[in-house]
Amino acid sequence: EMSMEKPHVAFLSSPGMGHITPLFELAKRLVLHHGFQVSFLVITTEASAAQTEFFVSSTNDFPPDLHIINIPPVDMSPILTPDMFVLTTLCLIVQESLKPLKNIILELPNRPKALVIDIFCTQAIDVCRDLDIGVYSFFTASTLLLAFSLYLPTLDREMEGEYVDLPEPIQVPGCSPIRTQDLLDMVKNRKIDEYYWYFLHVSRLCSVSGIFANTWDDFEPKSLKALRENEFYRSIQTPPVYPIGPLIKQEEVVTKQDAQILAWLDDQPLNSVLFIAFGSGGTVTSEQLIELAYGIEMSKQKFIWVVRKPSDASASASFFSSGSEENDPSIYLPKGFFERTQKQGILVSSWAAQVAILGHKSTGAFLSHCGWNSSLESMVHGLPMIAWPLYAEQRQNATMLAEEFGLALKPEVVNGKNVIGRKEIENVIRLIIESDEGVKLREMARAMMESSKKALSDGGSSFNALNTMVNMWKTHE
Numbered sequence: 300e301m302s303m304e305k306p307h308v309a310f311l312s313s314p315g316m317g318h319i320t321p322l323f324e325l326a327k328r329l330v331l332h333h334g335f336q337v338s339f340l341v342i343t344t345e346a347s348a349a350q351t352e353f354f355v356s357s358t359n360d361f362p363p364d365l366h367i368i369n370i371p372p373v374d375m376s377p378i379l380t381p382d383m384f385v386l387t388t389l390c391l392i393v394q395e396s397l398k399p400l401k402n403i404i405l406e407l408p409n410r411p412k413a414l415v416i417d418i419f420c421t422q423a424i425d426v427c428r429d430l431d432i433g434v435y436s437f438f439t440a441s442t443l444l445l446a447f448s449l450y451l452p453t454l455d456r457e458m459e460g461e462y463v464d465l466p467e468p469i470q471v472p473g474c475s476p477i478r479t480q481d482l483l484d485m486v487k488n489r490k491i492d493e494y495y496w497y498f499l500h501v502s503r504l505c506s507v508s509g510i511f512a513n514t515w516d517d518f519e520p521k522s523l524k525a526l527r528e529n530e531f532y533r534s535i536q537t538p539p540v541y542p543i544g545p546l547i548k549q550e551e552v553v554t555k556q557d558a559q560i561l562a563w564l565d566d567q568p569l570n571s572v573l574f575i576a577f578g579s580g581g582t583v584t585s586e587q588l589i590e591l592a593y594g595i596e597m598s599k600q601k602f603i604w605v606v607r608k609p610s611d612a613s614a615s616a617s618f619f620s621s622g623s624e625e626n627d628p629s630i631y632l633p634k635g636f637f638e639r640t641q642k643q644g645i646l647v648s649s650w651a652a653q654v655a656i657l658g659h660k661s662t663g664a665f666l667s668h669c670g671w672n673s674s675l676e677s678m679v680h681g682l683p684m685i686a687w688p689l690y691a692e693q694r695q696n697a698t699m700l701a702e703e704f705g706l707a708l709k710p711e712v713v714n715g716k717n718v719i720g721r722k723e724i725e726n727v728i729r730l731i732i733e734s735d736e737g738v739k740l741r742e743m744a745r746a747m748m749e750s751s752k753k754a755l756s757d758g759g760s761s762f763n764a765l766n767t768m769v770n771m772w773k774t775h776e
């Protein structure tokens with residue numbers, strides 16, 4: 300039976316900014332460029348509100364065919380404890396929230412052709428199998444991590460002991476070796492529940508109908524080639540991988556404070572300002588924060604710094620703690636920092652309109668925790684990075700950006716200490732903003748920017764990869 304209705308696809312993401320954002324960008328693209336209707340399911344539990352409130356407030360005027368469907372909140376208080384790992388908390392929230400998923404899908408105005416999920420929502424696979432709906436995974440981190448994740452069940456089967464104790468880097472089939480110290484946090488200890496959850500979800504990757512990757516052919520050629528051609532991935536029946544990126548946040552809430560920052564940027568010289576931010580959850584220790592502050596000040600370079608309360612317990616301490624929480628930098632920054640740097644830069648408490656700042660012509664480099672979205676946002680704007688990885692797979696991203704691609708500088712810990720010292724920080728900031736090496740890095744980043752534009756434009760590799768999927772969904776009955 301012919302239907303004149305627009306094709307309908309549903310989306311579902313775990314409650315993390317870094318996952319919701321790219322899934323939502325894909326959803327918007329399907330609606331705005333390809334004539335789809337989309338139901339975007341959102342987990343609304345109080346326990347993860349810190350990760351979803353920005354999304355909710357930024358989507359006041361979404362296109363008419365993009366429907367936000369709130370999954371009823373669940374009371375997580377009997378299940379969660381404050382000492383749980385971020386990933387455990389996140390996965391338990393997802394598990395509880397998705398219990399009514401089947402009915403939520405059945406109650407949609409019409410049956411979706413497909414459900415696009417992020418990596419931590421694989422409970423949806425069984426539900427959709429029962430309903431005969433194809434499931435697609437959107438892998439929101441690097442393709443190197445995707446390849447590692449596809450390899451993990453094999454590694455788990457074949458290896459005893461801890462991966463971090465291996466004498467050699469891990470050779471993911473066809474990809475660049477991953478140094479054990481760069482391994483993602485979730486696989487550093489196989490006995491804890493974080494590993495259990497990560498393993499559980501990635502081991503289901505091969506039961507989806509296709510995998511979207513937020514990357515593009517010329518950005519991660521080696522890993523993409525491996526997934527296409529290496530026998531290993533075929534042997535485990537890897538579904539087709541569609542590199543459709545870079546999909547980055549297009550619209551942002553620009554607060555009054557952000558508007559002031561952008562106005563300040565207007566008055567600064569071209570490429571002169573360093574933007575400093577650690578993603579949606581990154582936090583440094585109190586000792587490291589002091590060093591960073593002095594390093595910034597000593598560099599005498601212009602800066603915009605999103606500061607958060609330090610934590611000595613966890614590098615992702617702010618992940619689930621609300622941005623509105625009290626944050627008074629004068630308590631933890633060096634005495635007089637604020638006064639001494641008034642002309643040099645701006646401190647922003649907890650959150651800034653990152654994409655708008657990166658897109659400003661006065662911004663010249665980005666000191667970042669190297670979350671995948673932040674890395675892509677930096678590339679899309681042609682900005683070299685100072686790589687400051689904190690948690691999850693960020694060390695791996697940092698190594699790739701700095702050592703493999705030549706797009707970032709990585710400050711090093713010296714003298715066996717566990718903090719990066721102020722002098723080292725001063726040096727890398729000067730290098731990236733005012734040296735010839737910085738100019739070279741910026742040229743490399745500019746080339747990446749051009750290459751990303753090409754990939755997304757008519758006939759480009761990411762454009763074509765998305766079209767392939769779109770056409771399949773359009774013709775599939």
Ligand code: UDP
Nearest residue numbers: 317578579580605650651653670671672673
């Ligand atoms: N972000 C922002 N303002 C901030 C900090 C972060 O808008 O002050 C956004 C940033 O633009 C990016 C996302 O939060 O889209 C962070 O995602 P990423 O993958 O870089 O890191 P994660 O938060 O997942 O660690």
